[in-house]
Amino acid sequence: MFSFLWALIIGGIIGWVAGLITGRDVPGGIIGNIIAGFVGAWLGTLILGDWGPVVANFAIIPAIIGAIVLVLIVSFILRSMRKSTD
16 A cells, blocks of 8 residues: 555656656646656656666656656647647
């Protein structure tokens, strides 16, 4: 149970850091940060492999890079959707 909670916290921090680096808000607040952290970790590990420091089963550097890519893609899609409705 504690490891799941720890993974949620680390996933949220990864998503938050990605939002800070890109200068874009992750949609969904805290839940959005956690989702961005988890999906970003999966994406980053898929693309870059499992290297660097590992915390709560997250390879931190690939996870942050993957979360940055995810935040940029999501913000681009949301911006495109807003423009098409205007």
